[in-house]
Amino acid sequence: MLKLSANLSFLYQELPFLDRFKAAAKDGFKGVEYLFPYEWESSELLSLLNENGLQQVLFNASAGDWAAGEKGLASLSGREQEFRDSIFLALEYATALQCPQIHIMAGLRDETISHSAQLEIYHQNLAFAAEECAKRQVVALIEPINAKDMPGFFLENISMAASVLNIVDHPSLRIQFDMYHIQRTDGDICLQFLANADKIGHIQIANPPHRYEPGNGEINYPYIFNFLKSERYSGWIGCEYKPSTTTSKTLGWAKELLTQ
Numbered sequence: 001m002l003k004l005s006a007n008l009s010f011l012y013q014e015l016p017f018l019d020r021f022k023a024a025a026k027d028g029f030k031g032v033e034y035l036f037p038y039e040w041e042s043s044e045l046l047s048l049l050n051e052n053g054l055q056q057v058l059f060n061a062s063a064g065d066w067a068a069g070e071k072g073l074a075s076l077s078g079r080e081q082e083f084r085d086s087i088f089l090a091l092e093y094a095t096a097l098q099c100p101q102i103h104i105m106a107g108l109r110d111e112t113i114s115h116s117a118q119l120e121i122y123h124q125n126l127a128f129a130a131e132e133c134a135k136r137q138v139v140a141l142i143e144p145i146n147a148k149d150m151p152g153f154f155l156e157n158i159s160m161a162a163s164v165l166n167i168v169d170h171p172s173l174r175i176q177f178d179m180y181h182i183q184r185t186d187g188d189i190c191l192q193f194l195a196n197a198d199k200i201g202h203i204q205i206a207n208p209p210h211r212y213e214p215g216n217g218e219i220n221y222p223y224i225f226n227f228l229k230s231e232r233y234s235g236w237i238g239c240e241y242k243p244s245t246t247t248s249k250t251l252g253w254a255k256e257l258l259t260q
């Protein structure tokens with residue numbers, strides 16, 4: 001059976017953040033994910049998870065100065081210590097929230113150094129993060145993000161993510177396969193999934209062109225869900241979409257999956 005997680009940074013934005021846990025549980029979600037937990041105490045977040053019978057599925061390691069446009073630290077020259085500190089902090093939260101995976105964003109291409117030099121930094125930082133994650137039974141995830149939404153993002157497509165995993169070669173490092181980004185960058189969602197199935201740790205969904213809910217856009221999600229069932233995908237599927245109306249009204253497509 002497919003397991004859906006509510007991404008609370010995207011869904012239920014009609015509510016204050018801490019109220020979104022209850023709303024997600026009321027709609028039938030058993031898991032939640034979101035961008036960053038760091039402005040709240042982990043004890044407060046843990047109480048909300050427990051009160052609402054929810055599992056924390058994923059959150060991101062700090063991505064640098066997000067408000068100033070930074071998109072991760074993992075490939076940035078001269079930021080190695082900050083990167084390591086971001087992993088230690090993420091792992092403290094992951095342990096407290098019993099969260100099995102963290103997403104580590106690559107950062108933007110730095111044109112002041114060569115691509116290969118930046119790639120080498122990325123590999124080394126990910127090897128460090130994977131090793132630290134393994135000590136806590138946490139999986140580190142990397143996600144290719146489409147260049148139309150995030151120009152200059154260093155990890156630009158699924159084949160680059162696969163090649164990074166081949167080089168770093170650590171069992172605690174896997175791909176966050178966001179179908180919205182895959183569709184906008186490469187297409188061939190099912191074939192890309194099959195080619196990389198052994199490397200995929202987490203899936204996220206939204207429907208192009210507007211990043212709306214599955215039932216509203218160009219990807220045929222009923223076909224994709226049947227495909228994932230036939231492939232016996234057993235990880236979580238994060239609903240990381242922009243609801244086209246209030247969130248609960250966009251969940252018609254998920255009724256069967258949320259009531260199982």
Ligand SMILES: O=C(O)C(=O)[C@H](O)CO
Nearest residue numbers: 035060103143178204240
């Ligand atoms: O935007 C996405 O698709 C993500 O999953 C990141 O965590 C945030 O940019």
Ligand SMILES: [Mg+2]
Nearest residue numbers: 143178204240
């Ligand atoms: Mg995503």
